[in-house]
Each structure stands twice: as structure tokens, then as C-alpha cells.
Amino acid sequence: MKLTHEEIAQLLLENNIKPSYQRIRIMEYLIDNRIHPTVEDIFNEVHKDVPTLSKATVYNTLHLFIDAGLLRVITIDEHETRYEIGLHDHGHFKCNSCGKIYDFDVNPECLSVPDSLNNFEISEKNVYFKGICPGC
Amino acid sequence: MKLTHEEIAQLLLENNIKPSYQRIRIMEYLIDNRIHPTVEDIFNEVHKDVPTLSKATVYNTLHLFIDAGLLRVITIDEHETRYEIGLHDHGHFKCNSCGKIYDFDVNPECLSVPDSLNNFEISEKNVYFKGICPGC
DNA sequence: ATCATTGCAAACACTTTGCATACGC
DNA sequence: GCGTATGCAAAGTGTTTGCAATGAT
Numbered sequence: 663m664k665l666t667h668e669e670i671a672q673l674l675l676e677n678n679i680k681p682s683y684q685r686i687r688i689m690e691y692l693i694d695n696r697i698h699p700t701v702e703d704i705f706n707e708v709h710k711d712v713p714t715l716s717k718a719t720v721y722n723t724l725h726l727f728i729d730a731g732l733l734r735v736i737t738i739d740e741h742e743t744r745y746e747i748g749l750h751d752h753g754h755f756k757c758n759s760c761g762k763i764y765d766f767d768v769n770p771e772c773l774s775v776p777d778s779l780n781n782f783e784i785s786e787k788n789v790y791f792k793g794i795c796p797g798c
Numbered sequence: 799m800k801l802t803h804e805e806i807a808q809l810l811l812e813n814n815i816k817p818s819y820q821r822i823r824i825m826e827y828l829i830d831n832r833i834h835p836t837v838e839d840i841f842n843e844v845h846k847d848v849p850t851l852s853k854a855t856v857y858n859t860l861h862l863f864i865d866a867g868l869l870r871v872i873t874i875d876e877h878e879t880r881y882e883i884g885l886h887d888h889g890h891f892k893c894n895s896c897g898k899i900y901d902f903d904v905n906p907e908c909l910s911v912p913d914s915l916n917n918f919e920i921s922e923k924n925v926y927f928k929g930i931c932p933g934c
Numbered sequence: 935a936t937c938a939t940t941g942c943a944a945a946c947a948c949t950t951t952g953c954a955t956a957c958g959c
Numbered sequence: 960g961c962g963t964a965t966g967c968a969a970a971g972t973g974t975t976t977g978c979a980a981t982g983a984t
Contacts, residue, residue: 682957682964701948716966721949723964740871740879741974743948755915766915772908772925779891779902781932789908789925796917818939818982837973852941857974877949879973 665693677730687712688723689732698736698744698754698763738763738790753789759798801829813866823848824859825868834872834880834890834899874899874926889925895934902927 665673670689671681679685687708697703705720724745727733736744738756744763753768768789775784801809806825807817815821823844833839841856860881863869872880874892880899889904904925911920 680958680963684965714966717948718950718967719965735876737873737876740873741947743876753912755918755920757918758921764915764918766912769907769910769912771905774905775927776889776902776905779900779927782891782893782900782927782929784891784927784929785894786928787925788927789923791911791915791918791920791924792922793918793920816938816983820940850941853973854942854975855940858939877973 665690673732677732679726679730684708684712684715684719685723685726687715688720689727692727692733692745692747696746698746700742700744704745736763737788738792751787753791755791755793755795757795757798758792759794762795762797764795801826809868813868815862815866820844820848820851820855821859821862823851824856825863828863828869828881828883832882834882836878836880840881872899873924874928887923889927891927891929891931893931893934894928895930898931898933900931 667686667690670686670693674681674685674689688704691704691708692699695703695707699707701717701720701724704724705715705717708720709715724733727747728735728745732747733745734748736746736754738744738754751768751773753766755764755766756762757764772789773787775782803822803826806822806829810817810821810825824840827840827844828835831839831843835843837853837856837860840860841851841853844856845851860869863883864871864881868883869881870884872882872890874880874890887904887909889902891900891902892898893900908925909923911918
């Protein structure tokens with residue numbers, strides 16, 4: 663189910679983003695590599711195929727995607743900004759040893775809004791755990 | 799129930815931290831101002847009373863407290879590192895408009911570990927919501 | 935006197951910005 | 960040709976580091 667460049671271009675257009683080559687390649691990377699990559703990760707990999715790519719463009723593009731609601735920032739760790747293309751709500755587990763981030767399904771109960779937030783308008787819910795993964 | 803400097807010194811000693819004046823004042827600030835302050839907040843306020851205080855010392859001291867388990871980093875937003883002295887587990891709500899952070903009690907169900915994390919050793923659990931607070 | 939803590943300034947890493955070039959309709 | 964996206968380099972921010980001065984026991 664790998665998307666073609668045309669399909670990705672379509673996806674971008676639907677979100678009012680002009681599908682430049684760089685943007686398509688960055689989106690392609692994000693779709694194919696659901697590893698919660700950092701800017702570093704994205705830049706390094708896409709740069710291999712698109713040598714002229716600059717980091718500024720990566721930053722620009724990610725912000726574009728975020729504003730369009732296509733991309734989410736994962737804020738688990740200071741000093742480390744990661745991104746993932748938005749699916750359903752789910753939790754993240756970060757291994758403090760190897761640094762890998764795992765997805766997990768959260769108890770739906772969990773995301774119920776407590777009484778104390780009655781008059782709050784909630785746009786985003788996040789759950790994350792930290793610890794050591796089985797491999798470490 | 800404001801703690802005296804002596805009581806704070808005692809608290810630090812119990813955690814194997816030498817109670818220097820700066821450390822006491824920083825801890826005092828953290829205890830008296832449960833507003834999830836940033837380094838900026840802490841530095842600015844404590845600096846008023848302790849003019850020689852340097853930011854490096856604030857950073858040093860916060861790391862000391864964190865290592866001792868007295869302090870927690872709140873990672874809600876990239877570009878913004880906030881701290882709170884550790885109490886029970888609770889959720890945080892951040893208002894995207896005024897930036898204020900509210901505490902709320904999370905559904906205990908929420909923090910139950912899902913099957914998919916069976917063999918994971920979990921040391922930290924976090925829940926945070928974002929949106930707009932009633933005041934905004 | 936010794937060892938730890940502090941404060942300053944320089945170094946760092948990550949991100950943003952400004953601007954000139956290049957690209958696409 | 961015009962407007963936008965890109966790439967570079969410089970500027971900006973927040974945090975860390977090295978080291979000399981200070982403070983405590």
C-alpha cells in the first residue's frame with residue numbers, strides 16, 4: 663500500500679498545499695517511516711535522494727504539514743522534537759535506554775474529560791509513558 | 799503551611815543535597831509557586847532576592863533536584879520546558895491561548911498498562927490535554 | 935587547606951529568519 | 960513574467976560547559 667508520488671501530491675492538494683517535489687518526498691518519508699522521526703532523521707534520509715534539500719525547507723515543510731493538520735508534534739522529551747502523521751489517538755511509550763518510541767492503544771476511559779475541565783475546550787489529548795523496553 | 803528555610807534545608811539534606819542558600823531559595827520558590835514555572839520564571843523571581851544568582855546555577859540546581867527525584871520536567875510543548883515538584887500523578891491541561899497550565903486528576907483506569915506493554919518496565923506516566931481554558 | 939558550589943562567558947545545538955536564486959504555472 | 964518555494968548563511972534561543980573565584984567545613 664505504498665503511495666505513489668501522484669497520490670501524495672493529491673493528498674497535499676486536498677489540504678491546500680502545493681505539491682512541490684521536496685514536499686512530496688518529505689511526506690513520502692513520513693508515510694513510509696512511522697518511526698516518529700526527528701528533523702534530523704527526515705533530513706538525513708530525504709537528503710540522500712534529494713541532495714539539494716536544505717534543512718530550512720524541512721522545517722518549513724513540517725510546519726506547513728502541522729498547520730494543515732496532517733502532522734503532529736510528539737512532545738515526550740525535552741531536547742527532542744519528533745513528528746508523526748496523525749492517525750487516531752494513541753499513547754506513546756519511550757524507552758529511556760534505547761530511545762525508541764512505541765505506540766500503544768490507550769484505554770478510552772482514560773481520555774474522558776474529568777469534571778474539573780468542564781468548561782474547557784479540549785482539542786488534543788496525549789498520553790505517554792516512559793521506562794525500559796523488553797529489548798533493553 | 800509555608801516552609802521555613804530550615805525545613806527546606808532539612809528536605810534537601812534528606813535527599814543528599816547540600817543546602818546552599820541558592821538551592822534553598824530555588825526550592826522555596828518551587829514549593830511556594832506551583833505554577834509549573836520555566837527556568838525563566840524561576841530565575842527572574844529568585845534573582846530579585848538573590849541578585850548574584852546566575853542562570854547556570856538555576857540549571858545546575860534543577861538538574862540536581864531532578865536527579866534526586868524531587869522535581870519533574872513537564873514536557874507539553876516544544877520550546878518550553880517547565881518544572882514541578884513531584885506530587886501524585888496527575889494530568890496537565892495547557893491552554894493554547896493564554897499558555898496557562900492547569901492540573902487535573904486523571905481517571906485511574908487511564909494509567910493502567912495495556913497488554914501491548916506487557917514486558918515493559920514503566921517508570922513514568924503522563925497525560926496532557928490541550929485546548930482553550932474558560933477564561934480565554 | 936580542601937573540596938564543592940557559584941557565576942561568568944564562551945560554546946553548543948536546534949530552530950528561525952532574510953534574502954537572493956530558481957522553479958512552475 | 961509573476962508569485963511561490965527553495966537553499967544558504969546569518970541570527971536567535973535555550974541550555975551546557977570550562978574555568979576561575981568564592982564559600983563552607
